[in-house]
Amino acid sequence: MKIVITGALGHIGSRLIRTLPERFPGATFVLVDNMSAQRYCSLFDLPTGVDYRFVEADVLTDDPADWLEGADVCVHLAAITDATSSFDRPEEVEAVNLTGAERVARACAANDVAMLFLSTTSVYGPQGDEVDEECDESELAPQSPYAQAKLRAERRLAKIAEEDGLRYVIFRFGTIFGVSPGMRFHTAVNKFCWLASLGKPLTVWRTAYEQRRPYLDLEDGVRAIAFAIEGDLFDNSVYNVVTANLTVRDIVEMIRTSIPDTEVGYVDTEIMNQHSYSVSAVRISGRGFYPQGDPRAGIHRTLELLKGVRTTSTQKAII
Numbered sequence: 572m573k574i575v576i577t578g579a580l581g582h583i584g585s586r587l588i589r590t591l592p593e594r595f596p597g598a599t600f601v602l603v604d605n606m607s608a609q610r611y612c613s614l615f616d617l618p619t620g621v622d623y624r625f626v627e628a629d630v631l632t633d634d635p636a637d638w639l640e641g642a643d644v645c646v647h648l649a650a651i652t653d654a655t656s657s658f659d660r661p662e663e664v665e666a667v668n669l670t671g672a673e674r675v676a677r678a679c680a681a682n683d684v685a686m687l688f689l690s691t692t693s694v695y696g697p698q699g700d701e702v703d704e705e706c707d708e709s710e711l712a713p714q715s716p717y718a719q720a721k722l723r724a725e726r727r728l729a730k731i732a733e734e735d736g737l738r739y740v741i742f743r744f745g746t747i748f749g750v751s752p753g754m755r756f757h758t759a760v761n762k763f764c765w766l767a768s769l770g771k772p773l774t775v776w777r778t779a780y781e782q783r784r785p786y787l788d789l790e791d792g793v794r795a796i797a798f799a800i801e802g803d804l805f806d807n808s809v810y811n812v813v814t815a816n817l818t819v820r821d822i823v824e825m826i827r828t829s830i831p832d833t834e835v836g837y838v839d840t841e842i843m844n845q846h847s848y849s850v851s852a853v854r855i856s857g858r859g860f861y862p863q864g865d866p867r868a869g870i871h872r873t874l875e876l877l878k879g880v881r882t883t884s885t886q887k888a889i890i
C-alpha cells in the first residue's frame with residue numbers, strides 16, 4: 572500500500588506519520604510539504620523500519636501527479652491554517668486551500684487515488700443549538716477567509732467527483748488539542764495552554780466565553796483518518812469528527828486545575844459569530860468510529876510539556 576500525505580510535517584501530519592505505520596505495516600508513506608511552516612523538527616527521529624519518502628514540494632506549483640502515481644490514498648492536509656491571520660492574506664489562503672486542494676483532487680482522480688480532505692467545523696455558523704452534516708445551506712456560514720476557502724474546496728471536490736470520477740471523503744475536524752512533534756499554538760486550546768504556562772492572561776474573544784464549540788483530540792483525529800483508510804470510507808460524503816463540544820469557560824476551568832491563578836483578558840476579533848452551538852458527530856459513529864479523547868488529559872499533557880517554562884519564568888507551577 573502507498574499512502575501520500577500532503578502537509579505531512581504540520582501539527583496533525585507529524586503525529587499521523589508516526590501512527591499510520593503502526594496501522595499499515597509494510598506500507599510506503601510519501602510525505603509532501605513545502606516547508607512553509609518550517610516544521611523541520613517533524614522529521615526528527617522518525618520510527619525506523621518504515622518506508623518513508625519525503626518530497627519537498629508545493630501543492631500549488633509542483634505537479635501532484637509526480638508523487639501520486641501508484642498511490643492508493645492521499646490524505647490532503649496541506650493548507651494555510653491560521654484562521655485569524657487569514658483576514659490579512661485572503662488571496663494566498665484561497666490559492667493554497669482551494670486551488671491547491673483542487674490540483675491535488677484532479678491528480679487523484681486522474682491517477683485513481685482515493686482522497687481524504689481535511690476540512691473544518693468552522694464552516695458552520697448555525698442559528699440553532701446543534702448542527703450536523705445534513706444542515707440547511709444557511710447554516711454553512713464560515714466566518715473567516717480560511718474557513719470560506721475550505722467550504723469552497725469541499726464543493727469543488729464534489730464537482731471533480733462528478734466530472735472526473737474522484738473518490739473522496741471529507742472530514743470536518745473540530746479544533747485540535749493535544750501534542751505532536753510539529754505542534755502549533757495558534758488554535759484555541761493550545762494557545763491558552765501556552766499563555767497560561769507563561770503566566771499571561773488568556774486572550775479570549777469578547778463574545779466567546781460562554782459559547783460552545785467543537786474540539787477534537789489529535790489522537791482521535793489520527794485514529795479517524797486510519798479508520799477511513801482501513802474501512803475504505805471514500806463514499807464522497809462529509810463527516811464531522813469531534814471529541815467534545817466545550818465552552819471557553821470549560822477550557823479555562825480545565826487549565827485552572829493545573830494552574831489555578833490563570834487569568835482571562837478579553838479581546839475583539841473579526842471572527843464574531845454570536846451563537847453557541849454544538850457539532851454532532853453521529854454520522855461517523857454510525858459508521859463505527861467513536862472518539863476516545865479527553866480534553867482534560869490533552870490539556871494536562873500540553874501544560875506538562877511547558878512546565879519548565881513556567882517554573883523558571885513565572886514561579887507558578889503546581890503540576
Ligand SMILES: NC(=O)c1ccc[n+]([C@@H]2O[C@H](COP(=O)([O-])OP(=O)(O)OC[C@H]3O[C@@H](n4cnc5c(N)ncnc54)[C@H](O)[C@@H]3O)[C@@H](O)[C@H]2O)c1
Pocket residue numbers: 577578579580581582583584603604605606607608609610628629630631647648649650651652667671689690691692743744745746747748753755758
Ligand atoms: N489543527 C486544527 O485545529 C485543524 C482543525 C480542522 C481542520 N484542520 C485542517 O487539517 C489540516 C492540517 O492542519 P494542521 O493543524 O496540521 O496545520 P499546520 O499548519 O500545522 O500544517 C500544515 C502543513 O502544510 C504545509 N503547507 C502549507 N502550504 C503548503 C503548500 N502550498 N504545499 C505543501 N505544503 C504546504 C505547511 O508547511 C505545514 O507543514 C489543514 O488542512 C487544516 O485546515 C486543522
